[in-house]
Amino acid sequence: xxxxxxxxxxxxxxxxxxxxxxxxxxxxxxxxxxxxxxxxxxxxxxxxxxxxxxxxxxxxxxxxxxxxxxxxxxxxxxxxxxxxxxxxxxxxxxxxxxxxxxxxxxxxxxxxxxxxxxxxxxxxxxxxxxxxxxxxxxxxxxxxxxxxxxxxxxxxxxxxxxxxxxxxxxxxxxxxxxxxxxxxxxxxxxxxxxxxxxxxxxxxxxxxxxxxxxxxxxxxxxxxxxxxxxxxxxxxxxxxxxxxxxxxxxxxxxxxxxxxxxxxxxxxxxxxxxxx
Amino acid sequence: xxxxxxxxxxxxxxxxxxxxxxxxxxxxxxxxxxxxxxxxxxxxxxxxxxxxxxxxxxxxxxxxxxxxxxxxxxxxxxxxxxxxxxxxxxxxxxxxxxxxxxxxxxxxxxxxxxxxxxxxxxxxxxxxxxxxxxxxxxxxxxxxxxxxxxxxxxxxxxxxxxxxxxxxxxxxxxxxxxxxxxxxxxxxxxxxxxxxxxxxxxxxxxxxxxxxxxxxxxxxxxxxxxxxxxxxxxxxxxxxxxxxxxxxxxxxxxxxxxxxxxxxxxxxxxxxxxxxxxxxxxxxxxxxxxxxxxxxxxxxxxxxxxxxxxxxxxxxxxxxxxxxxxxxxxxxxxxxxxxxxxxxxxxxxxxxxxxxxxxxxxxxxxxxxxxxxxxxxxxxxxxxxxxxxxxxxxxxxxxxxxxxxxx
Numbered sequence: 001x002x003x004x005x006x007x008x009x010x011x012x013x014x015x016x017x018x019x020x021x022x023x024x025x026x027x028x029x030x031x032x033x034x035x036x037x038x039x040x041x042x043x044x045x046x047x048x049x050x051x052x053x054x055x056x057x058x059x060x061x062x063x064x065x066x067x068x069x070x071x072x073x074x075x076x077x078x079x080x081x082x083x084x085x086x087x088x089x090x091x092x093x094x095x096x097x098x099x100x101x102x103x104x105x106x107x108x109x110x111x112x113x114x115x116x117x118x119x120x121x122x123x124x125x126x127x128x129x130x131x132x133x134x135x136x137x138x139x140x141x142x143x144x145x146x147x148x149x150x151x152x153x154x155x156x157x158x159x160x161x162x163x164x165x166x167x168x169x170x171x172x173x174x175x176x177x178x179x180x181x182x183x184x185x186x187x188x189x190x191x192x193x194x195x196x197x198x199x200x201x202x203x204x205x206x207x208x209x210x211x212x213x214x215x216x217x218x219x220x221x222x223x224x225x226x227x228x229x230x231x232x233x234x235x236x237x238x239x240x241x242x243x244x245x246x247x248x249x250x251x252x253x254x255x256x257x258x259x260x261x262x263x264x265x266x267x268x269x270x271x272x273x274x275x276x
Numbered sequence: 277x278x279x280x281x282x283x284x285x286x287x288x289x290x291x292x293x294x295x296x297x298x299x300x301x302x303x304x305x306x307x308x309x310x311x312x313x314x315x316x317x318x319x320x321x322x323x324x325x326x327x328x329x330x331x332x333x334x335x336x337x338x339x340x341x342x343x344x345x346x347x348x349x350x351x352x353x354x355x356x357x358x359x360x361x362x363x364x365x366x367x368x369x370x371x372x373x374x375x376x377x378x379x380x381x382x383x384x385x386x387x388x389x390x391x392x393x394x395x396x397x398x399x400x401x402x403x404x405x406x407x408x409x410x411x412x413x414x415x416x417x418x419x420x421x422x423x424x425x426x427x428x429x430x431x432x433x434x435x436x437x438x439x440x441x442x443x444x445x446x447x448x449x450x451x452x453x454x455x456x457x458x459x460x461x462x463x464x465x466x467x468x469x470x471x472x473x474x475x476x477x478x479x480x481x482x483x484x485x486x487x488x489x490x491x492x493x494x495x496x497x498x499x500x501x502x503x504x505x506x507x508x509x510x511x512x513x514x515x516x517x518x519x520x521x522x523x524x525x526x527x528x529x530x531x532x533x534x535x536x537x538x539x540x541x542x543x544x545x546x547x548x549x550x551x552x553x554x555x556x557x558x559x560x561x562x563x564x565x566x567x568x569x570x571x572x573x574x575x576x577x578x579x580x581x582x583x584x585x586x587x588x589x590x591x592x593x594x595x596x597x598x599x600x601x602x603x604x605x606x607x608x609x610x611x612x613x614x615x616x617x618x619x620x621x622x623x624x625x626x627x628x629x630x631x632x633x634x635x636x637x638x639x640x641x642x643x644x645x646x647x648x649x650x651x652x653x654x655x656x657x658x659x660x661x662x663x664x665x666x667x668x669x670x671x672x673x674x675x676x677x678x679x680x681x682x683x
Contacts, residue, residue: 076677079596081596081676081677082677101600101601102600102601102602105595105598105599105600105601106598106600108596108597108598109597109598109599110598114596114597116680120589120592120593120596120680121593122590122593123292123590124292124293125288125292129288133594133597134597134598136281136285137594137597137598137599137600137603138598139281181597185598
């Protein structure tokens with residue numbers, strides 16, 4: 001059991017500014033002059049106009065921008081849900097820019113974990129089965145699936161909730177199930193699309209704490225799409241999109257530590273806290 | 277992602293929505309059970325006709341007056357005055373055709389039968405003393421009349437069980453008097469109980485008297501409508517048929533260009549005709565039931581389409597976390613196959629139970645046929661594949677981005 005990832009470990013390393021990623025670290029995402037053009041009837045929409053960017057292993061990157069800035073398109077391309085019209089995208093050393101639908105499905109299965117704003121868990125399905133789902137598509141055998149899903153749920157502090165269905169869990173707990181699901185295949189990258197969009201502020205901090213911990217302790221590369229500047233400050237690098245281009249790309253100067261903030265937040269009567 | 281896992285995923289998805297799955301299956305359940313029950317009824321009818329014919333004896337031939345099977349115009353051997361078959365003809369058949377062992381005329385006279393203060397309307401059939409042997413129908417009590425009764429046109433009668441029950445309730449009819457058209461007849465025997473024939477007619481509602489008696493004393497004329505002929509063996513029936521035909525043509529002095537003025541049929545042909553009829557009926561029933569199976573299949577497609585739309589987001593999630601299109605397609609296809617096969621299995625059980633219950637409640641004979649069961653299973657699987665393919669393909673062709681955005 002991965003006790004070192006359990007929620008209690010948050011006290012081990014109080015929220016000190018985390019070391020910046022080592023520059024030599026291996027690139028996980030390499031976008032080179034990515035263009036994306038949508039054709040809507042006769043009109044061509046340039047969603048992305050030459051985006052180049054490199055995200056290295058262990059980085060925690062926040063992508064920001066107004067709607068229509070191209071951040072969602074970038075997110076879809078990074079997540080291999082969509083293909084660039086032009087340009088190359090190398091994910092974890094593999095050129096995925098012209099892969100077929102099925103090849104991209106396999107890449108998503110093996111290398112990318114998704115966390116969405118709306119949690120996107122399968123309803124009427126237990127937390128455990130939800131977390132097991134990505135492994136089902138990878139062909140992991142049932143005993144191992146069970147074990148790894150239990151570990152992942154424990155790592156996000158949901159030990160004992162494995163059999164609960166999404167409608168029996170709070171929003172924060174559902175999002176943690178989604179986080180467990182995203183990391184269960186040991187992806188090279190976790191993509192979080194507005195993960196705190198549907199959560200209250202305390203729960204948001206809790207989820208960010210899990211992200212920061214996974215990033216710090218496991219060295220998982222995280223890409224977070226958000227429009228909330230204060231959420232972006234939990235990352236160590238912020239990339240701002242505007243009009244289909246990168247407007248700015250800089251490290252976060254005063255990085256927030258979710259673990260530290262949680263200590264100072266008054267404990268709300270959360271069913272989850274009751275358990276622990 | 278192997279097949280077993282896809283099947284498991286499909287099962288889980290169905291279990292998540294039990295009510296809907298059950299309702300969808302209902303269509304298939306009804307369809308399959310209807311097909312099985314209908315085919316059972318058809319097969320049962322066919323089997324009982326077969327058994328009936330076999331009990332009569334496969335070496336039996338019918339000789340009837342008039343050309344029966346010449347289309348339309350000349351058909352019919354009713355009481356229409358056709359006078360082409362005579363006692364002499366029958367004697368000749370018995371005497372001259374070596375493959376024939378026994379002959380009996382069959383002369384019907386519808387009459388009122390009176391015993392004491394009871395009366396009953398039935399057909400008194402004039403036959404020869406060989407009738408019980410030819411029809412393989414022995415007497416239960418008493419005895420059949422003899423050849424001397426036939427020669428002397430004795431007023432003796434053998435009655436069926438229905439007559440015995442109705443005219444002599446609780447009494448032994450043997451030796452009693454029975455008035456036919458005001459003529460007293462002595463009851464010498466009671467036939468074995470035969471029950472209903474496949475058309476539901478009471479075969480025990482009969483009375484037999486020497487044909488000579490019926491011709492002379494009841495009908496007052498000597499023509500013969502139908503005669504039963506027994507061939508020496510089943511193999512000899514066709515030989516007997518052609519020899520009888522030849523003999524009668526000769527006796528009736530028909531030239532080569534003239535058609536037969538009589539008809540000789542053997543039991544095998546009759547059996548085949550009866551079989552053909554019940555086969556047609558079985559197919560008809562199965563087709564009607566098949567329509568309900570088809571409707572059940574369309575129900576599955578309907579639900580699967582609704583399900584795909586409703587679960588667009590689920591499909592998006594599955595695709596985002598790495599399900600290939602083929603995995604999604606297989607999942608939905610297998611869901612519909614599982615639906616139809618499960619429905620089919622329940623339908624088989626229900627159909628077999630129905631088939632077994634029908635004889636008890638409706639009195640129709642049924643025969644559960646393995647063919648119908650195997651056929652229904654195959655058909656319901658085919659329904660699942662056929663009607664599940666389109667929704668499954670629709671699910672697999674969804675774009676994960678769009679699907680995830682679907683509310």
